[in-house]
Every structure is written in C-alpha cells, then in structure tokens.
Ligand SMILES: [Fe+2]
C-alpha cells in the first residue's frame with residue numbers, strides 16, 4: 251500500500267505550532283512553577299532533538315492524558331499530564347536506527363526499543379518520581395508486556411500511592427495506544443495496513459487489545475475524548 255494520505259509540509263508545520271501552543275497553555279493552566287516547566291521542557295527537548303515524531307507523540311499523550319484523568323476523577327490531571335509528556339523519554343537512549351524504523355521491525359529492533367522503559371525510568375527517577383514509577387507500566391499491560399520485572403521503589407510509597415501509580419500506568423497505556431494507533435503509519439497495530447486507519451477501526455482495536463478497560467474506552471468515545 252502506498253503513501254496515499256501523505257500530509258503536506260505546511261499542514262504538518264501548522265499542527266506542530268498548535269501542539270506547541272497547547273503545551274504552553276497547559277503549563278499556564280496548571281500554573282507550573284519555572285523549575286518544573288524548565289525540567290519538563292529539558293526532557294522534551296532531548297526527545298525532540300532525537301526524533302520529532304516522538305516529541306509530537308509525547309506532547310499529545312500528555313495533553314490527552316490530562317483530559318482522560320479529568321474525566322475519570324480518580325487522579326489529578328497533572329499526574330497523567332507529566333507522565334504522558336515523559337513516558338517515552340528513554341527513547342533518547344535507544345539505537346536511533348531502530349527508533350526511526352517505520353516497517354520491517356526485526357526481533358532485535360523490538361528488543362532494542364523495549365529498553366526505553368527502563369532507560370526512561372533511570373533518566374527521571376529522583377527528579378520526577380511519580381512519573382518515573384508510572385511510566386514503568388505503560389507497556390506492562392499489553393500482550394507480551396514489558397518490562398518483565400518492575401524495580402522496587404527507591405522511596406517509601408504507601409499502598410494507596412502504589413495502587414494509584416498502577417492505575418495511572420494503565421490509563422497511560424491506553425492513551426499511548428490510542429495515540430500511536432491514531433497517528434503512526436506503521437503496521438504494528440494493524441498488520442498489513444501501512445496507512446492510518448479510520449476512527450471505528452481504531453476503536454475496535456482498542457477494545458480488542460484492552461478488554462479489561464472496555465467500559466472506560468466506550469465512555470471516553472462517548473464523551474468525545476477519543
Ligand atoms: Fe513507550
């Protein structure tokens with residue numbers, strides 16, 4: 251299948267400008283202090299330097315994460331905003347050849363990419379501790395999820411916080427899945443299909459691969475968040 255729906259450069263530029271504006275607006279809305287803002291921007295800058303598409307994905311996941319959190323009323327929107335922005339930061343340390351591949355992922359590329367979870371955790375622990383713990387779970391719930399072992403927390407966490415982190419990780423994984431399926435032109439989610447699938451197909455795929463969250467996914471579609 252060809253690149254039938256290739257977007258013109260001006261359209262991509264426009265979408266990126268909108269993302270940048272939405273990100274700044276969210277920083278303002280959450281009244282982030284300069285130190286926090288600078289830290290998030292620093293990590294996002296590293297991601298952008300390595301791969302523009304991963305930066306766009308990270309910003310979208312952060313913004314959508316805040317919306318999903320607001321909808322669930324279980325966690326603070328800020329919690330999923332930060333962890334969404336930072337969830338793929340470990341990709342700055344994986345082999346760029348594997349990172350930028352659009353098709354023909356080899357098992358070796360997959361193994362290389364899988365490392366981004368632990369790399370990300372190590373990059374931000376002690377700085378963004380909540381997000382560091384949450385990001386550990388963003389590929390954990392999928393089929394053949396990873397990492398196989400979750401490192402012990404280095405700080406004392408109450409059972410409540412631990413449960414919240416796990417739930418945040420589950421929500422983050424859904425938002426991550428949704429964004430990747432909606433924007434990435436590869437055949438990872440829809441074998442044999444190299445174009446972005448339509449809305450209904452994405453929804454069916456979300457339900458198929460996340461059956462334990464089907465109620466929430468349907469509600470998010472009803473609310474127009476997905
Ligand atoms: Fe990831």
Ligand SMILES: [Fe+2]
Nearest residue numbers: 307337338426
């Ligand atoms: Fe991601």
